[in-house]
Amino acid sequence: MAYALQQLINGVSLGMIYGLIAVGYTMVYGIIGMINFAHGDVFMVGAFVSLITALLLGLGGGAAGPGALLLVLLAGMSVTALYGWTVERVAYRPLRGSFRLAPLISAIGMSILLQNYVQVAQGARVKPIGALVPGGVTLMETDGFNVQFSYVQMLIIVVTLAVLAGFTLLVTRTSMGRAMRACEQDRKMAALLGIDTDRIISLTFVIGAALAAVAGCMYLLRYGVIDFYIGFLAGVKAFTAAVLGGIGSLPGAVLGGLLIGLIETFWSAYFSAQYKDVAAFSILILTLVLMPSGLLGRQEVEKV
Amino acid sequence: MTPVASRDGVLHAVRDAGLAALVAFGLFAPLVGLRTDVVEGGLALRGRWDDVAWLVLLAFVGRLALLLLAGRRLPRLTLPAPLARAGQYAAPFFLGLALLLPWLPFIERYELDLGILVLTYVMLGWGLNIVVGLAGLLDLGYVAFYAVGAYSYALLSLTYGLSFWVCLPLAGILAAFAGVLLGFPVLRLRGDYLAIVTLAFGEIIRVVLTNWTELTGGPNGLSGIPRPGLFGLSFTSEEGGFADFFGLDYDPVHRVIFLYYLILGLALLTNWVTLRLRRQPLGRAWEALREDEIACRALGINVTVTKLTAFAIGAMFAGFAGSFFATRQAFVSPESFTFIESAIILAIVVLGGMGSQLGVAVAALLLIGGTELFRDLAEWRMLIFGAAMVVIMVVRPRGLVGTRTPSIALGEKRAIGGNYVSEGH
Numbered sequence: 001m002a003y004a005l006q007q008l009i010n011g012v013s014l015g016m017i018y019g020l021i022a023v024g025y026t027m028v029y030g031i032i033g034m035i036n037f038a039h040g041d042v043f044m045v046g047a048f049v050s051l052i053t054a055l056l057l058g059l060g061g062g063a064a065g066p067g068a069l070l071l072v073l074l075a076g077m078s079v080t081a082l083y084g085w086t087v088e089r090v091a092y093r094p095l096r097g098s099f100r101l102a103p104l105i106s107a108i109g110m111s112i113l114l115q116n117y118v119q120v121a122q123g124a125r126v127k128p129i130g131a132l133v134p135g136g137v138t139l140m141e142t143d144g145f146n147v148q149f150s151y152v153q154m155l156i157i158v159v160t161l162a163v164l165a166g167f168t169l170l171v172t173r174t175s176m177g178r179a180m181r182a183c184e185q186d187r188k189m190a191a192l193l194g195i196d197t198d199r200i201i202s203l204t205f206v207i208g209a210a211l212a213a214v215a216g217c218m219y220l221l222r223y224g225v226i227d228f229y230i231g232f233l234a235g236v237k238a239f240t241a242a243v244l245g246g247i248g249s250l251p252g253a254v255l256g257g258l259l260i261g262l263i264e265t266f267w268s269a270y271f272s273a274q275y276k277d278v279a280a281f282s283i284l285i286l287t288l289v290l291m292p293s294g295l296l297g298r299q300e301v302e303k304v
Numbered sequence: 305m306t307p308v309a310s311r312d313g314v315l316h317a318v319r320d321a322g323l324a325a326l327v328a329f330g331l332f333a334p335l336v337g338l339r340t341d342v343v344e345g346g347l348a349l350r351g352r353w354d355d356v357a358w359l360v361l362l363a364f365v366g367r368l369a370l371l372l373l374a375g376r377r378l379p380r381l382t383l384p385a386p387l388a389r390a391g392q393y394a395a396p397f398f399l400g401l402a403l404l405l406p407w408l409p410f411i412e413r414y415e416l417d418l419g420i421l422v423l424t425y426v427m428l429g430w431g432l433n434i435v436v437g438l439a440g441l442l443d444l445g446y447v448a449f450y451a452v453g454a455y456s457y458a459l460l461s462l463t464y465g466l467s468f469w470v471c472l473p474l475a476g477i478l479a480a481f482a483g484v485l486l487g488f489p490v491l492r493l494r495g496d497y498l499a500i501v502t503l504a505f506g507e508i509i510r511v512v513l514t515n516w517t518e519l520t521g522g523p524n525g526l527s528g529i530p531r532p533g534l535f536g537l538s539f540t541s542e543e544g545g546f547a548d549f550f551g552l553d554y555d556p557v558h559r560v561i562f563l564y565y566l567i568l569g570l571a572l573l574t575n576w577v578t579l580r581l582r583r584q585p586l587g588r589a590w591e592a593l594r595e596d597e598i599a600c601r602a603l604g605i606n607v608t609v610t611k612l613t614a615f616a617i618g619a620m621f622a623g624f625a626g627s628f629f630a631t632r633q634a635f636v637s638p639e640s641f642t643f644i645e646s647a648i649i650l651a652i653v654v655l656g657g658m659g660s661q662l663g664v665a666v667a668a669l670l671l672i673g674g675t676e677l678f679r680d681l682a683e684w685r686m687l688i689f690g691a692a693m694v695v696i697m698v699v700r701p702r703g704l705v706g707t708r709t710p711s712i713a714l715g716e717k718r719a720i721g722g723n724y725v726s727e728g729h
Binding site for chain 2: 029034035045048049051052053055056075079082083085086090091094095098099101102104105106108109110111112113114115116117118119120121122123124125127128129130232236239240243274275277278281282284285288289292
């Protein structure tokens with residue numbers, strides 16, 4: 001029981017990170033119908049910028065104050081947002097209106113480019129940083145097993161919920177959000193009604209990258225070790241989450257992220273940690289085969 | 305696309321380039337300007353501001369040059385007419401070059417090894433071309449079948465002592481089975497979904513190969529895989545070996561030349577089968593499927609069988625290539641079968657111009673041979689590779705060979721632009 005509770009806590013905090021990345025995938029897919037393959041690497045860039053900002057502020061030895069953490073988060077978000085914008089501008093916008101595979105190949109190239117760019121710029125070695133938010137509370141003590149709810153995990157859950165709440169407000173209540181939803185429904189019609197669709201698409205990438213940066217920052221706080229390769233697996237799993245939740249659906253992405261996080265954590269806890277990726281990928285395949293529109297997605301109508 | 309000439313235009317371009325420089329500063333200042341180094345007791349930052357200054361300058365000058373020389377839009381490259389006409393002699397030229405390569409005077413061991421590597425990718429590209437270029441099924445996990453072929457040969461020869469020539473068809477059959485295994489669940493999927501599921505399949509195979517230590521040796525892989533012989537003649541210095549039988553002096557290069565012709569033969573087999581199949585009902589069904597699946601169904605084409613054969617035949621050639629890979633290296637490990645390999649093979653197919661056999665070969669030569677030029681810059685190699693993928697896509701989205709020869713035509717066969725070919729789903 002206690003063991004399961006611990007796994008639940010771990011799973012939810014991991015799932016929040018996946019959910020944040022998944023939102024970026026699902027937004028881009030909703031608007032321009034492509035898999036932004038480089039999104040996982042944008043998440044990695046976010047983690048690196050957070051790490052560098054933390055070191056710049058002299059953190060890394062011990063606990064960090066809330067102000068410093070906020071600064072790290074904001075710096076990570078703004079620089080990564082710039083990366084998101086540039087990726088779209090350089091690699092995807094010239095290919096708009098081209099055949100369907102072109103942006104995907106370009107995105108794969110961008111993913112390789114970003115990964116190796118960070119490797120060249122920052123070195124291939126893993127970057128360990130001390131716990132910035134140490135400690136936690138013990139929720140339950142049963143014979144020999146303590147259920148730990150660490151402050152980092154609390155922080156991840158609180159920050160993610162706050163960011164997602166802000167994001168939901170942005171999408172549902174502002175005129176920009178309305179323009180984004182309009183583009184998602186029908187890009188051509190939105191353009192006819194005077195929406196600058198190129199600008200909205202750029203904004204989508206900026207917001208998606210900022211959310212991925214939040215995830216990267218949380219990942220850094222939680223695990224304390226990053227390297228240039230973390231983006232690939234996290235990206236594929238977040239995409240799995242987006243598909244599981246129903247691609248194009250924002251609540252679905254978060255729900256999918258939570259489910260993937262929980263499944264992965266419970267699988268490693270009760271079966272085998274080595275095959276946890278197989279579990280996640282098998283779920284992806286099963287979802288797509290049995291339920292192609294995901295949990296909360298719209299049914300796609302096939303037109304001739 | 306006229307060059308910007310007016311004074312306003314120049315001012316505008318300078319302002320635009322200034323913005324680009326600003327963006328470049330924002331991008332590079334944190335990640336290039338501040339390098340994290342692992343030191344005693346944690347991480348330290350080291351400033352590298354001169355590199356940032358160079359990059360910012362490069363962004364400014366590059367953007368300015370682009371704006372002033374080419375106008376605001378990126379140019380779409382088209383081949384000049386004489387070059388395009390010379391294109392029809394390209395295929396015989398490359399074939400002749402490939403056949404004669406080992407006998408050219410300046411070809412050493414290193415060039416031959418590079419030739420083998422390029423031909424392996426040409427073969428993989430042609431194999432994947434069946435799935436992606438002809439049937440229009442986007443496969444991001446192609447390397448899984450390559451792995452199945454490699455491990456099949458390794459395990460069959462190490463466990464049962466079977467020779468390469470017996471294992472080669474077996475490895476192909478096993479890989480084809482893997483293709484059908486993947487094909488069944490994904491029959492209903494299309495486009496990006498299909499891509500991501502095949503990617504997941506590839507990763508599953510890799511994770512299983514890494515962790516099933518009793519069978520596959522885990523991350524250490526399998527070593528000591530037997531080398532192939534020619535009609536029972538082995539390429540060793542012993543009596544009864546290849547050199548002894550023909551009365552030659554023993555030279556290790558004999559084996560390399562043999563391997564070179566082996567992969568050349570396998571690649572040409574792939575090409576020949578593809579070209580033949582394209583003219584048969586099955587190949588026509590593939591191309592019809594790529595253009596419009598619903599119309600295919602309406603015309604009574606069995607979509608299930610058509611898709612499964614595409615997966616199976618594509619996978620079979622990957623299996624052949626895989627067993628060649630295993631026998632050449634005498635060693636296989638999961639590290640050779642990562643996602644990046646799939647991405648490289650797909651990039652070769654798409655950059656070559658999907659469906660074009662010559663384009664695939666040229667793209668493999670450019671990408672594999674080209675990045676080999678940068679082999680001294682180990683870390684930079686893949687960086688350049690990724691950048692090249694983006695740039696080629698932006699400049700020539702239809703691939704290097706942008707025209708297709710129709711598989712069947714009434715009367716004369718005329719080349720059609722790649723824009724008129726559907727990319728599949």
